[in-house]
Amino acid sequence: MYKLLLIPLMMVVWMLLHVLQLDEEMAIQTLFHSKHAVNRAAHAAAQQLDSQELAGGRIVIDRQEATEAATDYMRYNLGLNEAGEPLPGSLLSAEPEIVVFDIIDGDTSFPYRYRSEAHQFEVTLQGPGVVIIALFRYPRAFTVLEPIEWKVKGVAELLPG
Amino acid sequence: MKSLLAFVLMSAMMCWFMFAPIYKHVFIVRQAVLQKEVDYLLEVGASGERGYISEAMVEQSRARLAELGMKPELLVYELASTSGQPADNPEAPLQRGTGLMLTIRYPYERLLEIDRLIGLEPPSPDSLMGARGLKMSEYMR
Numbered sequence: 100m101y102k103l104l105l106i107p108l109m110m111v112v113w114m115l116l117h118v119l120q121l122d123e124e125m126a127i128q129t130l131f132h133s134k135h136a137v138n139r140a141a142h143a144a145a146q147q148l149d150s151q152e153l154a155g156g157r158i159v160i161d162r163q164e165a166t167e168a169a170t171d172y173m174r175y176n177l178g179l180n181e182a183g184e185p186l187p188g189s190l191l192s193a194e195p196e197i198v199v200f201d202i203i204d205g206d207t208s209f210p211y212r213y214r215s216e217a218h219q220f221e222v223t224l225q226g227p228g229v230v231i232i233a234l235f236r237y238p239r240a241f242t243v244l245e246p247i248e249w250k251v252k253g254v255a256e257l258l259p260g
Numbered sequence: 261m262k263s264l265l266a267f268v269l270m271s272a273m274m275c276w277f278m279f280a281p282i283y284k285h286v287f288i289v290r291q292a293v294l295q296k297e298v299d300y301l302l303e304v305g306a307s308g309e310r311g312y313i314s315e316a317m318v319e320q321s322r323a324r325l326a327e328l329g330m331k332p333e334l335l336v337y338e339l340a341s342t343s344g345q346p347a348d349n350p351e352a353p354l355q356r357g358t359g360l361m362l363t364i365r366y367p368y369e370r371l372l373e374i375d376r377l378i379g380l381e382p383p384s385p386d387s388l389m390g391a392r393g394l395k396m397s398e399y400m401r
Contacts (some may be wrong), residue, residue, distance in 0.1 A: 103266055110277055117281040124288050128295070135299055135393070143396040146357060168396070172359070175394040188390070 122244045129190045133235045136176035137253035144169040144229040145255040160204045192238035199232035228256030276377040294391035302395040306360045311353025311399025336365040354397040363392040
């Protein structure tokens with residue numbers, strides 16, 4: 100009779116292990132997905148040149164358009180709708196929080212060393228560029244896993260050619 | 261007799277416990293492979309060299325996925341651009357500033373069929389899983 104007890108007990112342990120593994124696999128997936136989304140958002144933002152300034156011979160990134168492009172690209176890649184809510188099949192449950200959105204252009208001399216002590220981030224830019232750091236929270240499917248947060252960093256620069 | 265009865269009662273459950281996680285794993289990996297392929301094609305296609313994802317590139321991608329055990333004829337590639345211009349034409353690449361959108365879909369096949377053992381209805385074999393991405397083209401000429 101004790102075997103009847105043992106089997107359900109084993110099943111619970113077994114199930115916990117599987118659930119933990121599946122959730123960890125999905126977490127890694129979500130991290131890669133987020134990194135690509137942030138990269139593409141920075142990449143799109145870095146290409147929004149202000150054409151009036153360009154006519155005057157200065158390479159300046161249009162703040163407004165860069166922000167819009169970054170938001171649009173980020174949302175599409177993460178499967179969020181225009182209000183930032185997840186569409187069916189999205190890996191996230193809410194929109195990531197943009198912690199840093201820095202545009203480096205204009206009178207800066209290049210190569211430029213970008214440094215953020217607060218986020219332990221350092222990068223050298225060879226041309227005008229955009230730095231995005233976004234805070235992602237992984238929506239755990241099961242509570243076996245500890246809560247996970249990532250600060251995903253992405254940089255893109257605009258180089259001639 | 262009692263243990264035999266217990267075994268019969270538990271066998272379906274045991275089968276599910278032993279094998280279902282493996283199918284779930286295969287499902288996650290397939291999804292990941294599709295996403296990787298989307299990322300790769302966008303990286304290459306939206307670069308300054310191209311600005312398009314041509315028919316030939318899609319064929320090569322099908323061959324790569326076939327090597328990983330997917331049926332190439334079942335893969336569905338959806339290409340679009342943010343300007344509405346076709347994104348698969350090497351003669352007219354997408355200019356810098358236009359986004360290149362790619363979605364790859366693949367049927368679930370009978371991957372989650374084992375869930376029937378515990379009374380869950382799996383998604384129909386024809387319904388599609390998918391991975392998508394959008395990247396701005398860098399092409400300029």
